[in-house]
Amino acid sequence: MSEDKINPAAVYLAVLARAQAARAELEERIRRKLSGEVLNRRSGALADSIDVGLEEDGDGIALVASSAGVAYAAIHEFGGKTGAHEIAAVGGKALAFVAGGTQRFAKSVRHPGSAIPARPYLSTSVREVAEGLAAGLKQAALEALRKD
Structure with a gap:
């Protein structure tokens, strides 16, 4: 293959297509981890907050x-400790909970804080996709060069 046959636009488009496939794969991995694989989905707010995109520059x-x-x-990604805080009844007249085997009710309680373990969903997904990304981009570029 001579240098005059290289089509930079074709190589760029092939690499861009592979990057777009990697973007979709990353988004899917993150959503899967937020739907039971790492964290159990409750409201879906965390999954809805995820943005996976491609940024291009020159x-x-x-x-x-x-x-x-x-x-x-x-705190889910990295772990940490929550501080002591007040939990108050919002949608009802009282909080209901079991303490010491007895059903209890209160307008508010003082939570002592919690140690939350790391449950990485974002960084592990990025690492998993990155493992094959360089080889995939190289393969896409080589295939585009062979087509010329």
Whole structure:
């Protein structure tokens, strides 16, 4: 293959297509982890907060995953400790719970805080997709070069 036969646009489009496939794969992995594989889905707010996209500039294409607008996203990803806080009845007149084997009711309780273990859903998904991404991008570029 001579240098004059290289079609940079074809190589770019092939690499872009593989990056878009990786974006979809990453989004699917994250959603799967948030639907029972790592965390149990409750409201779906955390899964809905996930944004996976491609950012292009003149120098390259970046695969970017983030979560925004959900306060507990980071503590699930990295772990941590919540501080002591008040839990108050909001939708009803009282909180109902069992303490010491007895049903109890209260307008509010003082929670002492919790140690939350890390349950990484984002970073592990990124690592899993990244493992084969470089080889996949290289393969896409080589296939595009062979077509010329």
